[in-house]
Amino acid sequence: MDHGASDHTAGGRPDRGLLGHASNGREPRATDEQSPVVTVLERIRDEVAPRHEGRVADFIPELAGADPDAFGIAAVSAHGRCYSAGDDAAAFTVQSMSKPFVYAMAIEERGLDDVHQHVGAEPSGEPFNAISLDELGRPENPMINAGAIVTTSLVHGAGPDGRFERIRTALSSFAGRSLSLDEDVYLSEAETGHRNRALGYLSLAGGVLEGSVEEAVQDYFRQCALSVTVLDLAVMAATLASGGVNPVTGERVVSRRTARHTLSVMSSCGMYDRAGEWALRVGIPAKSGVSGGILAAAPGSFGVGVFSPPLDGAGNSVRGVAALERLSEDYDLHMLRIPSEPPSPVHSVTRAGGTLDVHLRGDIDFLAAEQVVSRLEEAVDDARVTSVTVELERVSGLSDAARSLLAAELRDLDGAGVEASMTDPAEVQDDEDA
Numbered sequence: 069m070d071h072g073a074s075d076h077t078a079g080g081r082p083d084r085g086l087l088g089h090a091s092n093g094r095e096p097r098a099t100d101e102q103s104p105v106v107t108v109l110e111r112i113r114d115e116v117a118p119r120h121e122g123r124v125a126d127f128i129p130e131l132a133g134a135d136p137d138a139f140g141i142a143a144v145s146a147h148g149r150c151y152s153a154g155d156d157a158a159a160f161t162v163q164s165m166s167k168p169f170v171y172a173m174a175i176e177e178r179g180l181d182d183v184h185q186h187v188g189a190e191p192s193g194e195p196f197n198a199i200s201l202d203e204l205g206r207p208e209n210p211m212i213n214a215g216a217i218v219t220t221s222l223v224h225g226a227g228p229d230g231r232f233e234r235i236r237t238a239l240s241s242f243a244g245r246s247l248s249l250d251e252d253v254y255l256s257e258a259e260t261g262h263r264n265r266a267l268g269y270l271s272l273a274g275g276v277l278e279g280s281v282e283e284a285v286q287d288y289f290r291q292c293a294l295s296v297t298v299l300d301l302a303v304m305a306a307t308l309a310s311g312g313v314n315p316v317t318g319e320r321v322v323s324r325r326t327a328r329h330t331l332s333v334m335s336s337c338g339m340y341d342r343a344g345e346w347a348l349r350v351g352i353p354a355k356s357g358v359s360g361g362i363l364a365a366a367p368g369s370f371g372v373g374v375f376s377p378p379l380d381g382a383g384n385s386v387r388g389v390a391a392l393e394r395l396s397e398d399y400d401l402h403m404l405r406i407p408s409e410p411p412s413p414v415h416s417v418t419r420a421g422g423t424l425d426v427h428l429r430g431d432i433d434f435l436a437a438e439q440v441v442s443r444l445e446e447a448v449d450d451a452r453v454t455s456v457t458v459e460l461e462r463v464s465g466l467s468d469a470a471r472s473l474l475a476a477e478l479r480d481l482d483g484a485g486v487e488a489s490m491t492d493p494a495e496v497q498d499d500e501d502a
């Protein structure tokens with residue numbers, strides 16, 4: 069393993085996210101100690117490395133020289149701990165894995181409905197570079213080339229540095245370090261990417277691409293040519309998986325709601341014409357790129373990055389797909405994994421005379437609130453209870469749905485003659501819209 073060699077300190081780190089939240093100054097760095105989590109990654113790498121099928125992409129001439137044996141994996145937890153195995157210092161271009169992040173930028177800037185007047189949200193079931201337009205003239209989704217070029221056209225550049233610099237800054241915030249452009253790969257695609265230009269013109273003809281096709285396509289080629297490592301992919305994915313906050317730097321990059329929208333589209337459209345098979349066998353919102361990378365974001369849990377250049381017929385990394393199938397199994401990352409029992413939202417209940425104090429903990433969603441309500445009803449069936457307080461100091465999140473259910477229960481208690489209140493010392497709020 070080559071942790072020491074990966075240069076995650078290079079370049080300046082952006083201080084503020086799209087929403088202007090400050091970062092804590094930490095930078096992504098793989099753990100040095102031989103953690104058992106690293107052992108899992110190494111075992112998966114060893115199991116998958118002997119697979120030699122697939123072909124390195126060569127339609128962008130500069131990609132053809134990639135080392136077919138390069139193979140790295142990284143995982144970053146929602147707590148911001150970084151793990152990696154194999155070629156974790158190898159740099160490659162982000163390619164289509166830039167698409168979800170630029171889509172997130174467009175949503176932040178214009179709102180979901182506006183963005184989807186220009187691009188659909190249906191899996192195309194077709195290759196990434198297909199002419200997939202719906203009856204309204206919109207590309208089927210923002211994860212295929214046609215849709216991504218439109219999405220890029222929707223982002224507006226501010227100041228002299230323009231749109232690409234904004235995109236570079238945003239993707240750097242997702243990665244937690246400053247990403248740089250691979251000039252050679254950019255120029256190589258700019259010289260040969262005529263199919264993408266054609267897709268751009270079809271979207272212009274359909275009335276959904278904004279501004280100049282050539283400018284949108286050029287910025288799209290540049291965003292695809294940003295240089296990353298597997299650790300960058302894992303941090304970028306972990307930022308989406310953590311609801312838009314980079315778990316390493318602490319910076320809020322996009323809102324929780326935008327992160328959810330992005331994960332939704334990744335889960336239905338991120339793996340092109342393999343999206344259904346992927347949902348079945350891996351079940352983690354993901355995005356692949358022709359450079360041989362895949363990033364996968366397991367909501368609330370891990371971000372994963374894999375790199376191995378040989379691609380299967382759908383343009384997804386052969387070893388990357390195989391590694392993620394195993395990782396999903398070994399790390400319990402399938403998004404439809406059903407917990408054996410819902411976590412209890414009640415930390416403790418204290419009773420002093422007729423006064424009941426119910427201390428809640430963790431994330432209170434509608435299901436958790438429903439549990440609390442039923443506990444309160446049981447407790448006040450005891451006629452000696454005259455007052456109830458619900459304490460939220462250990463609560464990390466309270467959804468609007470949960471808040472209104474609890475408030476309704478407190479009103480009912482009041483109506484029944486039990487003095488009821490909810491203390492909210494930390495001003496806990498659902499940050500869906502933060």
Ligand code: GLN
Nearest residue numbers: 163164196213292357358
């Ligand atoms: N830059 C590449 C293209 O537009 C990205 C495609 C991909 O990674 N699937 O063709």
